[in-house]
Amino acid sequence: MPSKHQPMKRLLGYTVLSLGMFLSSCGNTTFKSNSERLNEVIQTVDEFRSYDRSEHPLGRFEDSLRKKESDFAQKQITVLKTIDAEQLSETEQISLELLKFKLQDRIDAYNFKMHHNTIQADQGFHLDLNYQVHALLSYQDARHYLDVLNDIPHFTEQQIDMLRLGIKEGIAQPKAIFKGYENSYDLHITGDAESNFFFGPFKDLPSNLTEDQKDSILNAAEEAITKSVIPSFKRIKKFFEEEYYPNAREEIGVSSTPGGKEFYQNRINFYTTTDEYTAEDIHNLGLKEVARIRKEMDMIIDEIGFKGTFEEFLQFLRTDKQFYATTGDNLLKEARNIAKKIDAQLPKFFKTLPRKPYGVIKVPDALAPKYTGGRYSGSSSNTEPGYYLVNTYKLDSRPLYILPALTAHEAVPGHHIQGSLNQELGDSIPEFRKQYYLSAYGEGWALYTEYLADEMGIYETPYEKFGQLTYEMWRACRLVVDTGIHAMGWTRQEAVTYLASNTALSIHEVNTETDRYIGWPGQAISYKIGELKIRELRRKAEKALGQDFNIREFHEIILEQGTVTLPILERRVNEYIAKTLDERSTT
Numbered sequence: 001m002p003s004k005h006q007p008m009k010r011l012l013g014y015t016v017l018s019l020g021m022f023l024s025s026c027g028n029t030t031f032k033s034n035s036e037r038l039n040e041v042i043q044t045v046d047e048f049r050s051y052d053r054s055e056h057p058l059g060r061f062e063d064s065l066r067k068k069e070s071d072f073a074q075k076q077i078t079v080l081k082t083i084d085a086e087q088l089s090e091t092e093q094i095s096l097e098l099l100k101f102k103l104q105d106r107i108d109a110y111n112f113k114m115h116h117n118t119i120q121a122d123q124g125f126h127l128d129l130n131y132q133v134h135a136l137l138s139y140q141d142a143r144h145y146l147d148v149l150n151d152i153p154h155f156t157e158q159q160i161d162m163l164r165l166g167i168k169e170g171i172a173q174p175k176a177i178f179k180g181y182e183n184s185y186d187l188h189i190t191g192d193a194e195s196n197f198f199f200g201p202f203k204d205l206p207s208n209l210t211e212d213q214k215d216s217i218l219n220a221a222e223e224a225i226t227k228s229v230i231p232s233f234k235r236i237k238k239f240f241e242e243e244y245y246p247n248a249r250e251e252i253g254v255s256s257t258p259g260g261k262e263f264y265q266n267r268i269n270f271y272t273t274t275d276e277y278t279a280e281d282i283h284n285l286g287l288k289e290v291a292r293i294r295k296e297m298d299m300i301i302d303e304i305g306f307k308g309t310f311e312e313f314l315q316f317l318r319t320d321k322q323f324y325a326t327t328g329d330n331l332l333k334e335a336r337n338i339a340k341k342i343d344a345q346l347p348k349f350f351k352t353l354p355r356k357p358y359g360v361i362k363v364p365d366a367l368a369p370k371y372t373g374g375r376y377s378g379s380s381s382n383t384e385p386g387y388y389l390v391n392t393y394k395l396d397s398r399p400l401y402i403l404p405a406l407t408a409h410e411a412v413p414g415h416h417i418q419g420s421l422n423q424e425l426g427d428s429i430p431e432f433r434k435q436y437y438l439s440a441y442g443e444g445w446a447l448y449t450e451y452l453a454d455e456m457g458i459y460e461t462p463y464e465k466f467g468q469l470t471y472e473m474w475r476a477c478r479l480v481v482d483t484g485i486h487a488m489g490w491t492r493q494e495a496v497t498y499l500a501s502n503t504a505l506s507i508h509e510v511n512t513e514t515d516r517y518i519g520w521p522g523q524a525i526s527y528k529i530g531e532l533k534i535r536e537l538r539r540k541a542e543k544a545l546g547q548d549f550n551i552r553e554f555h556e557i558i559l560e561q562g563t564v565t566l567p568i569l570e571r572r573v574n575e576y577i578a579k580t581l582d583e584r585s586t587t
Contacts, residue, residue, distance in 0.1 A: 034087040038096055041079055042430045045099065048072055057148050058129075058155040061115060061162055070110035073103040091428050094561055094568055098433060101565060105270055112263045116166035118159060121177040121515035122370040125159040126236050127184055129198075130366055136201045137383060139209055142217045149198060149224040156232045160239050167247045171257045175248040176492050177515040180369050181240065187366045188233040193225035197366060253486045254521040264486045267522030272529045273440045273565035279487035282525055286479025289528065290502060293473045300466045317504045323399045323463070328362060328392030334400060335374075335390045336360045338407045338458065345456040346413060351552045352560070354420030358386040358411055368393035370512055374406045376415035380423060380435065386416045397506035402467035404460075408453035409471070414446035422562040429562060436563045439523055444530015444566075445558065447475055451535065470504040475531070477502050478517065478524035486521045533566045534558065537573040544577045548584060 032040075050068045051060045080100055085093050109115065118125045129152065136142045166172045190196040194203075202221040205214055254260045268282065269275050298310065306313050317323060325331035339360060346353055356379075363371050368391055377387045388411035391398060408414055419442070423434050450468055459465040477499055484490035484498070492514060499510045517524045542549045557576045558569065 034083050034085075035089075035092055037079070037083055038088065038092055039430075041076055041083075042095065042099060042432065045076055045103070046430075046432060056151055056154060057144065058132075058151045061118075061155075061158040063115075063165075066110045066115050070107050073106040077103050077107075091561065094564060095430050095433060097565065097568060098436060098563070101273070101438075102432070102436065108266055108270070112259065112266065113166070113169060113171060116162050116169060117171050117173065118162060119173060120519035121181075122367070122372070122512065123520075124184065125155070126233070127367060129155075130364055131377070133198060133200060133364075134384065135204070137206055139206070139213055139217075142202070142205065142209075145201060146217070146220050146224055149221075150228045152228050152232045153235075156235055160235070163239075163244060167244065169258065170249070171260075172244065172248050173519050174252045175245065175250065176252050177519045178240075178245055178248065179515075182237070183369045184366065185233045185236045185240070189230060189237065193222040193230075196225050196229060197364070198229050199225050252492055252518045253489060255486055255489075261487075264521050268525065271439050271522045271526040273438055274567060277529075279483040282479050282529070283483040283488065285532075286476055286481075286483070286528070289476035289532075290473065290480065293469055293476055294502070297466060297469050297473065300462050300469065304462050311501065314500075314504050317399065317401070317463075317466075318506055323401055324396055325398065325400060326395070328395065331392050331395065331398060331400075331403075332360060332362060332390055335388070335403055335407055338404050339388065339411050342408060342412050342453065342456060342458055345458070346417075349413065349452065349456070349551055349555060350417070350559075351556045352421065354417060354424055356386060356416075356420040356424070358388055358416045358420075360388045360390060360411070363389045363391040363393065365393075370515070372512065372516075373398055373402070373509060374410045376410040376419065378415070378419040378423070386420060388416065394508055397508035399467070399504070399506065401461070401463040402471060402504070404453060404458045404464050405450045405468040405471040408449050408458065409446045412449075413452060414449040415442065417449075418442060418445050418559060421559050425562050433562050438563050438565065439526035440530040440533075440566050441563050441569065442530075443527040444532075444534055447472070447527045447531035448534045451531075466504065474499070474503045474505060474513075475528040479528050481514070482517050482522065482524045485518055492518065530566065533569065537570060541573060541577055545580055548580055 048069075050065045050072075053059070077100055080096060080103075083096060085096055088096060132145070132148050134145075136145060163172070188197060193199050199221060202218060205217060209217070249257070251257075254264050257263070264279065268277055268279060272282075294310075301310070301313050306316070308316070325334065339358075362368075363375070371391050371393070374388065374390045377389055379386055388407065390406075410416075419437075422436075425434050450471055453459065454465070454468060459468055481490070481495045481498055485492075485495055495514045495517065496510055499505060499514065500507060503510075505513065538554060541554055554573075554576075557572055561568075561572065564572070
């Protein structure tokens with residue numbers, strides 16, 4: 001006689017069997033830890049390729065590929081959302097948050113068609129080619145560089161196709177930013193190969209090459225420059241002057257473009273790494289900072305004993321010859337001198353310093369006219385240093401009194417220390433983080449170090465201290481000007497006037513900076529937002545810890561996990577304060 005419990009046993013049997021079949025179909029994934037699942041996603045992202053890079057060393061740029069990359073990013077975010085962050089270490093939690101942030105930006109870039117607008121006032125697909133030029137240390141280096149040169153025609157045509165789509169969609173850049181833009185391509189249209197900028201590396205081939213190898217490389221180089229490089233820049237010139245400029249938009253604010261208001265808010269969120277700010281918030285914060293810094297500037301003018309208005313003092317700084325180098329070499333020598341003075345102060349302020357050195361060189365001629373006063377260019381190669389690039393173009397717009405602040409920002413303790421330490425992070429940090437850069441963190445750190453240089457004693461005259469303040473004022477003005485242009489309908493002249501009347505920047509720099517903000521919505525706000533957060537966190541730590549506050553430990557907390565968002569940075573500092581206070585209470 002059957003038992004009354006048999007149906008239940010049968011049901012349990014089916015359930016166990018079904019569960020077993022399900023687990024079998026899933027392999028071992030059900031039993032993988034959250035750490036293992038995170039590492040799997042990181043590896044999947046690292047290994048993902050939307051095309052074969054060996055065929056096109058400069059990349060492929062097509063709508064279908066960008067769509068493929070966006071879909072891939074969305075799929076990985078879906079997986080990441082199932083991982084329990086509470087079960088991860090701090091480093092893994094940071095990796096999880098940063099990977100989500102990075103993947104979401106890839107999706108946003110596709111949705112807002114950023115690949116259809118790949119040029120700016122001082123940057124662009126053709127300008128990026130200048131950074132491909134580097135010393136050739138081996139035969140393999142030379143062959144790869146030749147592959148790059150021969151890929152320029154394909155690269156150029158794809159970029160032009162994308163820019164044409166941007167014109168049709170109404171998201172092309174405004175006409176206002178293209179004054180002097182012909183310098184970005186005319187310099188590469190030369191009458192012969194050897195005088196071309198891209199031929200430069202072939203003039204100093206490695207000594208260990210055979211004569212046959214050298215002859216082969218030089219013949220191939222001449223052919224690549226003559227048949228690939230020069231014709232491509234002629235093609236670029238024709239496109240810009242006959243197609244792009246005539247169809248560039250009149251309005252300078254991105255909010256005037258289709259979907260522009262939403263795009264600008266998206267860029268605010270990206271460049272501040274938070275969703276805390278509206279354009280109005282940032283504008284008002286900028287006005288508040290401008291007023292604060294102006295008071296400090298006025299105090300220095302009084303200290304100097306200058307008799308005249310603020311505007312007259314700025315004019316004095318812009319025109320008096322004592323503040324300007326007479327040659328580009330002299331400007332570079334002064335920059336190197338300041339850099340070495342800062343080097344000597346670094347051990348007092350940092351527990352960990354990078355292994356990689358840096359050099360001080362001039363900005364390449366092809367970039368200089370529309371370039372900023374200086375910039376840092378890092379390198380992921382073990383055989384190449386980082387470079388602090390100083391702009392020697394138009395020397396009467398490169399005042400010496402701002403050079404200490406510029407050097408602190410672009411070289412040390414600014415971008416070189418932060419960027420190099422980021423690349424030298426240990427094995428526990430995934431590779432994608434070692435190459436990752438977020439402006440709120442990186443530029444915020446670099447601006448903070450201009451303030452830090454004052455504690456190091458680098459500003460030796462009131463004029464140099466005023467230079468630091470005018471750089472800080474410049475970044476505060478960016479909050480006002482960027483939002484003014486892209487959210488509040490400002491004209492280009494309104495932006496120029498605001499910058500010129502509040503900073504000691506040369507009029508040339510005022511104009512190049514304004515064009516930069518017009519062409520790159522939101523990026524300019526990242527500097528001040530990041531710097532304000534770091535200084536706020538430092539004040540908080542100093543107040544909470546009192547005599548236990550250690551500047552070297554604080555900087556270690558800021559830098560030791562590499563690039564992070566501002567919310568992650570704030571969490572780390574709060575944990576550092578709590579841990580230090582706890583250790584004090586137990587001793």
